[in-house]
Amino acid sequence: MEKTTNQKAWFLVLPVLVLVAFSAVIPLMTVVNYAFQDTFGNNQFFWAGLEWFEDTLASDRLHSALGRQIVFSAIILAIEVPLGIFVALNMPKKGFWASFCLVVMALPLLIPFNVVGTIWQIFGRVDIGLLGHTLEAIGINYNYTNNSLDAWITVVIMDVWHWTSLVALLSYAGLQSIPDAYYQAAKIDQATRWSVFRYIELPKMQGVLLIAILLRFMDSFMIYTEPFVVTGGGPGNSTTFLSIDLVKMAIGQFDLGPAAAFSLMYFLVILLISYVFYTVMTTMDKRESV
Amino acid sequence: MAQITLDNLAHSYVANPTSEEDYALKQLDHVWEDGQAYALLGASGCGKSTLLNIISGLLIPSRGRVLFGEQDVTNAPTAERNIAQVFQFPVVYDTMTVRENLAFPLKNRGADAAYIERRVQEIARMIDMEDQLRRKARGLTADAKQKISLGRGMVREDVNAILFDEPLTVIDPHMKWELRTQLKSLHRQFGHTMIYVTHDQTEALTFADKVVVMHDGRVVQMGTPEELFETPEHTFVGYFIGSPGMNLIPAKIDDNQAYVNGSKIELGRGYANLSGKVEIGVRPEYLKLSSKTGLPVNIRRVEDVGRHKIIRADFFGSDINIIAPEGEAISDNMNKITFDPAKINVYANDWRVKGEAA
Numbered sequence: 001m002e003k004t005t006n007q008k009a010w011f012l013v014l015p016v017l018v019l020v021a022f023s024a025v026i027p028l029m030t031v032v033n034y035a036f037q038d039t040f041g042n043n044q045f046f047w048a049g050l051e052w053f054e055d056t057l058a059s060d061r062l063h064s065a066l067g068r069q070i071v072f073s074a075i076i077l078a079i080e081v082p083l084g085i086f087v088a089l090n091m092p093k094k095g096f097w098a099s100f101c102l103v104v105m106a107l108p109l110l111i112p113f114n115v116v117g118t119i120w121q122i123f124g125r126v127d128i129g130l131l132g133h134t135l136e137a138i139g140i141n142y143n144y145t146n147n148s149l150d151a152w153i154t155v156v157i158m159d160v161w162h163w164t165s166l167v168a169l170l171s172y173a174g175l176q177s178i179p180d181a182y183y184q185a186a187k188i189d190q191a192t193r194w195s196v197f198r199y200i201e202l203p204k205m206q207g208v209l210l211i212a213i214l215l216r217f218m219d220s221f222m223i224y225t226e227p228f229v230v231t232g233g234g235p236g237n238s239t240t241f242l243s244i245d246l247v248k249m250a251i252g253q254f255d256l257g258p259a260a261a262f263s264l265m266y267f268l269v270i271l272l273i274s275y276v277f278y279t280v281m282t283t284m285d286k287r288e289s290v
Numbered sequence: 291m292a293q294i295t296l297d298n299l300a301h302s303y304v305a306n307p308t309s310e311e312d313y314a315l316k317q318l319d320h321v322w323e324d325g326q327a328y329a330l331l332g333a334s335g336c337g338k339s340t341l342l343n344i345i346s347g348l349l350i351p352s353r354g355r356v357l358f359g360e361q362d363v364t365n366a367p368t369a370e371r372n373i374a375q376v377f378q379f380p381v382v383y384d385t386m387t388v389r390e391n392l393a394f395p396l397k398n399r400g401a402d403a404a405y406i407e408r409r410v411q412e413i414a415r416m417i418d419m420e421d422q423l424r425r426k427a428r429g430l431t432a433d434a435k436q437k438i439s440l441g442r443g444m445v446r447e448d449v450n451a452i453l454f455d456e457p458l459t460v461i462d463p464h465m466k467w468e469l470r471t472q473l474k475s476l477h478r479q480f481g482h483t484m485i486y487v488t489h490d491q492t493e494a495l496t497f498a499d500k501v502v503v504m505h506d507g508r509v510v511q512m513g514t515p516e517e518l519f520e521t522p523e524h525t526f527v528g529y530f531i532g533s534p535g536m537n538l539i540p541a542k543i544d545d546n547q548a549y550v551n552g553s554k555i556e557l558g559r560g561y562a563n564l565s566g567k568v569e570i571g572v573r574p575e576y577l578k579l580s581s582k583t584g585l586p587v588n589i590r591r592v593e594d595v596g597r598h599k600i601i602r603a604d605f606f607g608s609d610i611n612i613i614a615p616e617g618e619a620i621s622d623n624m625n626k627i628t629f630d631p632a633k634i635n636v637y638a639n640d641w642r643v644k645g646e647a648a
Contacts, residue, residue, distance in 0.1 A: 184348050185381040187368035189395040189442065199383045199394075 034260035052261035062262065064237070065245040072241060073220045076159045080216055083160065084167025085205070089197070091172055102172075105165045117229025120158040124230070144231060148238035155227045155239055162226070163216060170212045174205035206284075214277050221270060242266060292359035292450050294322040294345060294483065299354035301340055307352065314340050316507040318354070322451070325481040327474070329498035331488060333530065337507040338487045342453050345485070346375045358450055375453040376443040379460065380435035382427040388414075389423040392441050399446070413441045416472055432460045440469065444476060451483040458493065470497055491531050503527045519573070520633075525640045528571045534600060534611045536571045536635075543568055543636060551606035553585050558632040559645035566639040574600065574613040576633035584626035587612075592620055603627075 035052055037045040056062055087105075092098045108116075124144050126132040135142040144151040178200060186196045224243035227233070233240035233248070240248070246266065250259035301315040310316065315337045322328060322345075330338050343349040344356060347368035355364045363371055374395070383391055392410045401409075414420045417437040422430075427438060436457065443452055454473075458466045474497060477484050488494050494501050495515040502512045503526070510524040511517075522528035528536030541548040546560040548570050555570070578584075579601060588604040599620065601612040605627070612627060614620065636643045 179379075181377045181379060181381050184343075184368075184375070185377065185439070185442075187348065188346060188373065188375045190369040190372070190398040191394070192398070195398065199385060203383075203385045 031260045031263060034256045035264055038257050048257060052257045053265070056258055056261045056265065059258075061237075062242075062245065065240055065242050068238075068240065069221060069242045072156070072223070073217055075156055076163070076220050077213065077216055079156070079160050080164045080167050081209070081213060084164050084212065085171050085209075087164065087168040088171035088175055088205075089201070091168070093176070102169070105168055108162050108165050109169075111162070113225035114229050116158065116162050117226040120154060120161075120226070121230045124154050146235050148235055151231045151235060151239050154230060158226055158230065159220065159223070163219070167209075167212045167216065170208040171205050174208040175201060178204050210277070210281050214274065214281075217277070218270060218274060221273075292361075292483075293324045294451060295355075295357040296320045296322075296341075296345075297355040297357060299344065299351050299356070301337075301344060301349065301351045301353070313352075314507055315344070315351075318509060320502075320509060320512075322483055322485065324483055326500060327477045327484045327486070327498050329486045329488060329494035329501045330504060331491060331494040331501055331530070332504035334489055336504045338489075338504055339455055341504070342375070342455050342485065342487055345451070346373050346453055347371050348375075372446070372449055373451050373453065374443040374446060374449045376439050376455065376457040378456040380432055380439045382430070382435045382438050384426070384428040386427055387423065388419060388425055388427055388430075388438060391427050391438050392423075392445055395442055395446050409445055409447070413445050416444070416476070417441045417469075433462060433465065436460050437465075437469070440473075447480065449482060451485060454484070454486040454488075456488055457486075458488075466493075473497065491533075495531075503530065505530075521635060521642065522571065523642045525569065525571065525637050528573075528635070528637075532573060532575075534574055536573050537577070537608075537610045538569045538571050538637070539605065539608050539610065541568060541570045543570075548634070548636070550585075553606070555585070555629050555634070556631045557634050557636065557645070559636075559647055561636055561643055561645045564636070564638045564643060567637075569637045571635045571637055571642075572629060572633060574611040576630040577610070577612040578628045578630075579612050579614055579618075579620070579624050580626055580628060581621065581624045582626065584628040587625055587627050589620075589625060 036048055036050075038048040038051075039045045091101045091105075111119075123129045124132045124142075126136050126143055132142060132144075141147075142150050144154045182200050183196065186200060191199070222243055223241055224247065227239050227241060228244055228247075231239045233244045237245075246259060246262055249255050249262065296318055299315065299318045299320075300313055302313045304312045307313055318341075330341065332338050340349065344351045347363070347366060347370075350365060355362055357363065358371065383394065386394065389410055392413055393406045396406045396409060410423070411420070414423055417440060419434065419437060419441070422434070427435065430438070440457055443454070443457075458469060461469060470493065473484070473486075476482075486494070486497050488497075495518075499514070500512055501515055501518055503510050503518065503524075505524065505526040511522065511527045513523075518527055518531050522531065522536060525536075525538055528538065539550055541550045541555070543549075543557075543561045543564050545562065546557045548555045548557055550570075557570075579587075585605070587610060589601055590604060591602040593600040593602065594616075596616070598616050599614045599618070601614060601620065603610050603612060610627075636645060
């Protein structure tokens with residue numbers, strides 16, 4: 001049978017096209033537009049070429065924000081991944097306490113980001129916060145508003161509190177999929193606890209762990225709300241991460257050109273890293289199944 | 291290596307067992323002699339795996355003791371018992387190569403590298419995987435994975451016993467036979483105590499010197515394949531062993547005569563005062579079909595299974611199976627059977643009654 005040609009069918013894609021255009025393509029292209037132009041107001045723009053990109057790449061301010069961002073992501077990954085695995089390994093496997101733990105673990109994940117920020121902002125305050133006041137009462141000098149180290153510690157602990165559950169729950173799901181026979185065989189083979197972890201549990205968690213790391217990396221690399229609510233990027237610029245800096249630049253200073261160039265590069269960096277992650281993940285799978 | 295004694299053992303999966311029914315494994319005293327090959331035979335869910343897991347220490351029994359030689363190991367962890375066990379479904383360490391998998395139990399015991407290498411080669415030859423030693427275990431077929439599991443079970447030479455929990459379920463038939471032969475020769479060579487759980491009677495009868503038959507959480511008989519065939523101690527053994535199983539016919543017994551629906555059958559031995567459920571059991575192999583003498587049967591079906599014919603018939607309201615040699619022609623007027631008196635067993639409440647020589 002011959003296929004009938006009916007080009008009108010293309011109209012059926014139109015709604016999606018419109019939707020995607022308004023939600024993604026047009027906003028993105030506006031940003032691209034800003035990135036290559038300059039303005040002195042009055043809605044008059046003129047061509048700036050690669051100037052904003054060159055400026056951004058050479059800017060010390062952004063270099064240090066990027067540096068802080070990388071350090072932050074590295075720290076929280078280094079804490080949350082092992083801690084999440086440790087928690088998952090120690091959670092009860094079945095019964096009432098298993099469900100109880102799951103619910104408790106899921107709670108921090110359900111709290112909106114700015115609420116998390118507010119909770120910790122108040123919690124850490126020296127005058128009225130439980131944590132800040134207690135620390136001061138026992139003689140520890142802690143103040144996240146004027147001490148960079150204290151601010152960092154607060155922001156890191158807040159992120160660990162908020163997101164370790166995600167790693168733990170994913171790891172737990174991976175662990176639950178291991179049949180009992182594996183543990184029994186390991187006992188028969190006289191394997192040590194470490195061997196059980198290394199050769200049974202870790203391989204079975206590998207898939208979910210890669211997803212957890214990818215998610216935590218992306219999220220932490222784009223983090224904005226929580227540190228902004230707690231420290232506002234301070235003291236000084238000590239907790240100003242990329243997103244916070246970007247918002248300062250775009251909305252605070254109204255430097256739309258540099259901000260646009262910056263956000264394009266930011267976007268590309270995240271895309272690139274995610275792509276590398278994905279490729280590594282899939283090739284690892286392939287190599288292991290050979 | 292040691293003799294394994296089960297002393298007054300019982301196990302229940304219920305926290306506070308109250309009745310007999312709660313026990314997956316009922317009161318059991320048993321000695322597994324050092325260096326014997328045993329088959330543990332029984333239907334699914336009769337407590338075979340429970341028993342095995344108690345011996346290997348994966349389960350702690352609710353009651354009783356487990357002894358290896360003179361040593362009480364009832365509460366000893368599995369690793370201390372130095373025992374090997376192969377499970378029904380393959381367990382391999384995915385990220386390791388086949389070689390590392392086989393070496394794993396030896397490595398955990400701190401054996402030296404040269405010894406491990408030699409042992410791994412031997413086992414690999416036995417399971418026919420010498421050319422795959424460098425491969426990762428992950429991508430292998432279920433067949434190959436199970437062979438690795440078997441290999442890991444056999445790699446240690448100094449184990450107290452090797453337990454097999456229906457290990458050949460996932461292996462294809464041709465390889466099954468081959469592996470069973472390998473296990474048997476391995477047993478002859480090293481003399482490990484081996485306990486082989488299965489629900490396949492052929493597997494049990496060909497593998498073991500002694501077959502232990504379990505039914506409903508109890509050991510009902512232990513014996514050589516021949517004993518199980520000729521004198522099943524329990525009707526379950528009669529029914530479970532043999533293809534088809536033993537015929538059981540309700541009867542009244544009067545000394546050395548049995549009456550089925552008023553018809554007399556001579557017995558080889560005399561029995562006195564039997565009460566309860568009384569049955570006679572006779573193997574299909576020991577019934578003879580003829581057109582002249584014997585008691586009447588109603589033939590329903592004749593199945594030709596190649597080596598012989600199985601005749602399904604009705605005998606005073608009970609089902610009865612008769613095995614006739616392949617060459618024998620079955621005609622429609624052959625509707626009488628004769629019994630071989632020496633081969634009839636008598637059961638009261640499912641247990642065999644010995645009787646006295648008449």
